[in-house]
Amino acid sequence: MTKDQRDNVRNASDVDEETKTEMVGNAAVFLTGICNVKTLYLSYETLETLNFCYEAIPVFNSLTHLTVDSSNPEVGWESLPDLLKNCPNLETLVFQGLHHKATERCGDVCLCQGLEKCPSSLSQCPVKFLTILKFGEAYDEGDDLNMEMEMEKIKHFLKKMPNLEKLIIYYNTSVENDLSEVSSQLQMLSEVASLKCKIQVISDNLSLSPSFPISLSMKYGLSL
Numbered sequence: 001m002t003k004d005q006r007d008n009v010r011n012a013s014d015v016d017e018e019t020k021t022e023m024v025g026n027a028a029v030f031l032t033g034i035c036n037v038k039t040l041y042l043s044y045e046t047l048e049t050l051n052f053c054y055e056a057i058p059v060f061n062s063l064t065h066l067t068v069d070s071s072n073p074e075v076g077w078e079s080l081p082d083l084l085k086n087c088p089n090l091e092t093l094v095f096q097g098l099h100h101k102a103t104e105r106c107g108d109v110c111l112c113q114g115l116e117k118c119p120s121s122l123s124q125c126p127v128k129f130l131t132i133l134k135f136g137e138a139y140d141e142g143d144d145l146n147m148e149m150e151m152e153k154i155k156h157f158l159k160k161m162p163n164l165e166k167l168i169i170y171y172n173t174s175v176e177n178d179l180s181e182v183s184s185q186l187q188m189l190s191e192v193a194s195l196k197c198k199i200q201v202i203s204d205n206l207s208l209s210p211s212f213p214i215s216l217s218m219k220y221g222l223s224l
Contacts (some may be wrong), residue, residue, distance in 0.1 A: 084122070128166070129166050130157060167197060
């Protein structure tokens with residue numbers, strides 16, 4: 001699906017779902033052809049294409065590692081609930097960024113709507129290892145960065161994913177106080193996670209004093 005096609009569907013607010021499906025093509029057929037893969041990477045362009053697909057997402061029985069490029073704030077997460085529910089053996093989930101467009105179809109994957117109305121895709125998710133890349137990075141240089149919202153999303157993941165054993169966050173900052181603040185917030189969030197879940201922050205620019213209350217080392221990160 002080309003950029004022009006995605007733009008046409010995105011702006012076609014006055015057409016029905018069947019017409020939109022015809023405009024994007026049958027993405028479900030493509031997914032069926034790759035449903036036996038063990039590792040899958042979804043660019044934000046592919047994610048947006050899936051958002052426009054109204055046919056059922058196939059079951060990925062063999063998939064154990066899924067990476068989602070969620071660095072573009074103009075792309076929603078509408079397709080993620082069904083995708084996660086159809087990955088019964090998924091062990092590792094990686095988000096490249098935590099940006100997405102707020103919609104009414106994200107289910108309980110995010111905080112876009114009241115959770116009492118949302119299907120339970122995260123609470124049934126078998127994922128053991130969750131990785132957040134590009135934490136604290138804006139999509140464009142001029143974009144405003146809402147660190148508080150990113151932290152709320154992480155808190156949501158920790159609360160709703162009962163099988164999590166490890167959360168790794170890659171946060172590249174040269175400001176020591178920023179890293180200390182994020183680490184302190186994550187320490188508090190660990191209270192809502194399952195007892196078996198370990199939290200680790202990794203930064204390429206890490207230089208803290210030995211008195212910092214969390215063990216850490218350059219390039220290897222710090223564990224909460």
